[in-house]
Amino acid sequence: MSQGRLLLKLELCSNAEMLSVVRHALGQLAEIEGFSSAECRAVVLAVDEALTNIIRHAYSGEEGRPIQVSFRRIEAPQDGRQRRGLEIVLEDRGKKVDQATLCGRCLEEVRPGGLGLHFIKECMDTVEFRRKVGKNQLRLVKLLDVAKLGKGA
Amino acid sequence: MKTVKISARRLDKMTIFDISGDVDLATSPELRKALLSELREARMPRVILNLKAVRYVDSSGVASLVEGLKVSRDLGARLILYGLSTSVREVLQLSRLLKIFEICESEEQAVSP
Numbered sequence: 001m002s003q004g005r006l007l008l009k010l011e012l013c014s015n016a017e018m019l020s021v022v023r024h025a026l027g028q029l030a031e032i033e034g035f036s037s038a039e040c041r042a043v044v045l046a047v048d049e050a051l052t053n054i055i056r057h058a059y060s061g062e063e064g065r066p067i068q069v070s071f072r073r074i075e076a077p078q079d080g081r082q083r084r085g086l087e088i089v090l091e092d093r094g095k096k097v098d099q100a101t102l103c104g105r106c107l108e109e110v111r112p113g114g115l116g117l118h119f120i121k122e123c124m125d126t127v128e129f130r131r132k133v134g135k136n137q138l139r140l141v142k143l144l145d146v147a148k149l150g151k152g153a
Numbered sequence: 154m155k156t157v158k159i160s161a162r163r164l165d166k167m168t169i170f171d172i173s174g175d176v177d178l179a180t181s182p183e184l185r186k187a188l189l190s191e192l193r194e195a196r197m198p199r200v201i202l203n204l205k206a207v208r209y210v211d212s213s214g215v216a217s218l219v220e221g222l223k224v225s226r227d228l229g230a231r232l233i234l235y236g237l238s239t240s241v242r243e244v245l246q247l248s249r250l251l252k253i254f255e256i257c258e259s260e261e262q263a264v265s266p
Contacts, residue, residue, distance in 0.1 A: 016178040041239075041240055044209075048177065048211050052177070056178070115212035115215055115216070116212040118247075118248070119211075123247075
């Protein structure tokens with residue numbers, strides 16, 4: 001995990017008002033990395049939802065708790081070839097994530113809530129959770145289209 | 154840092170909310186409060202959301218819209234959305250909730266009888 005070239009590292013507090021700041025920074029980073037407008041929106045949505053989950057669930061809405069987000073350019077194998085992608089790792093020191101609550105909800109139900117994880121899974125190619133030395137760690141990967149390899153920084 | 158603006162226009166038996174900016178964890182409570190107040194307290198039979206200037210909506214924003222929709226149905230009112238940006242439409246599609254909302258292409262269509 002977390003091999004590749006570090007592009008950006010953010011240390012922020014669990015404050016909902018920081019979400020827009022992260023969205024703007026990430027939107028620009030994803031664009032520089034060569035993702036399409038739709039892919040940029042998908043990556044931004046996934047990370048925004050992951051941060052929202054940390055603030056709401058891991059920290060139970062408590063403000064001022066630490067969140068670390070790192071963004072790396074990686075090469076990952078898919079379908080027998082190497083693909084370039086963006087790896088995003090989010091870490092918090094909040095409550096242990098209950099795996100049973102991470103399955104998302106039935107989308108046939110018309111009710112508020114429970115959509116965040118569904119959005120993350122739909123938007124990203126890889127979604128991995130782990131608990132490591134008192135930290136929750138969420139690893140997200142979005143791969144570039146093969147046709148776009150060579151573009152970007 | 155406030156990233157959403159909500160203003161209301163009250164017409165005959167309907168309210169139009171003009172919303173601009175981002176609807177996320179920080180700002181969706183404001184949208185929820187405005188929407189539910191107009192439905193439950195003002196008992197407005199038609200509430201219209203002008204989303205033309207909404208750049209971003211996340212799951213908490215969608216949850217506010219769904220709650221507004223459920224309350225409007227309970228009260229026999231109509232909740233109408235119009236002016237969906239690509240970004241907002243994508244998120245509603247992703248939630249598979251696009252089809253449950255009454256969506257219009259324009260304000261003229263939304264206010265028509």
